[in-house]
Amino acid sequence: MATSTDAGPVTATKIKARKRPGDLVFSGTALGAGIIILAVLAAVTIFLIAESIPAFTTPADENPILKGRSFLEYVWPLIFGTIWSSILALVMAAPVAIGIALFISHYAPRRAAAVLGYIIDLLAAVPSVVFGLWGGLVLAGFVQPFYVWLNTYLGWIPLFSGQVSATGRTILTAALVLAIMVLPIMTAISREVFLQTPVLHEEAALALGATRWEMIKMAVLPFARGGMVSAAMLALGRALGETMAVTMVLSVSGVITFELLTSTNPTTIPANIALSFPEAYGAGISVLIATGLVLFVVTFAVNAVARWIVNRRAEFSGAN
Numbered sequence: 001m002a003t004s005t006d007a008g009p010v011t012a013t014k015i016k017a018r019k020r021p022g023d024l025v026f027s028g029t030a031l032g033a034g035i036i037i038l039a040v041l042a043a044v045t046i047f048l049i050a051e052s053i054p055a056f057t058t059p060a061d062e063n064p065i066l067k068g069r070s071f072l073e074y075v076w077p078l079i080f081g082t083i084w085s086s087i088l089a090l091v092m093a094a095p096v097a098i099g100i101a102l103f104i105s106h107y108a109p110r111r112a113a114a115v116l117g118y119i120i121d122l123l124a125a126v127p128s129v130v131f132g133l134w135g136g137l138v139l140a141g142f143v144q145p146f147y148v149w150l151n152t153y154l155g156w157i158p159l160f161s162g163q164v165s166a167t168g169r170t171i172l173t174a175a176l177v178l179a180i181m182v183l184p185i186m187t188a189i190s191r192e193v194f195l196q197t198p199v200l201h202e203e204a205a206l207a208l209g210a211t212r213w214e215m216i217k218m219a220v221l222p223f224a225r226g227g228m229v230s231a232a233m234l235a236l237g238r239a240l241g242e243t244m245a246v247t248m249v250l251s252v253s254g255v256i257t258f259e260l261l262t263s264t265n266p267t268t269i270p271a272n273i274a275l276s277f278p279e280a281y282g283a284g285i286s287v288l289i290a291t292g293l294v295l296f297v298v299t300f301a302v303n304a305v306a307r308w309i310v311n312r313r314a315e316f317s318g319a320n
Helices: 002-014 021-057 071-107 110-125 128-154 171-195 199-207 212-223 225-240 244-249 269-279 283-313
Strands: none
Touching (some): 071 110, 071 269, 110 171, 212 225
């Protein structure tokens, strides 16, 4: 009796679980997709590094893009313009996106929330060229009187000082267009994270006498903090890589300045590549590819920081 009982578990452990064909296909497909992503990323990195080498080996005097400047002198204003415009867009888009997501998830009636969410998601389907045309032809002229007002009454603030652009095609206009473009990403992710808040947490806060806003502040926002950071970083990455909208809106000068309302504006790496590539040749193409490598590194750094922040917040899951 004891022998048969002891032998049973031993025999059971020797029996291997048979995987279904569907499980094997799915696991293989998922593994292959992961490998493809890593392979593409490695191929892009190798291409950028290999094609950027002539930019550093060719003398600066012989480079048609650098024209005697060092690569750092050439790329630093572009890095500044890329990061500055993206940060401005994120600062303007984040409060609006979080507010819309909270309204859709916790305030609006179900039918109205569905319609509003659908409309916000539609913004992601609008091509960047359309945003660029709208920003350069419509928005710039519309906000130019407001820029004059800001300069008149708030010109003592360095951001609003200087001679106001007569066309309205400034770094602030480009940032407004970028903010509208990244709004659907932040709103969609924040909305889904807000909806994942445990219902028991919300009901417990309301049962203790909290108002709806107090419930959101105590239960929803702490739970969704990591998701909101992820949404913001994804939106920042989208703004960093935008090309056509910035190219069509911004009147670029290639300088480093924090003034938002003047016609002397920094430019971004993607816009500079789009404007300079048709006339580039020889080592000049390598310089533009090298600036693309810098943008690749900056974007990778942004994603790494976002992952680090999310991992720090992962200790609070909202369900414990």
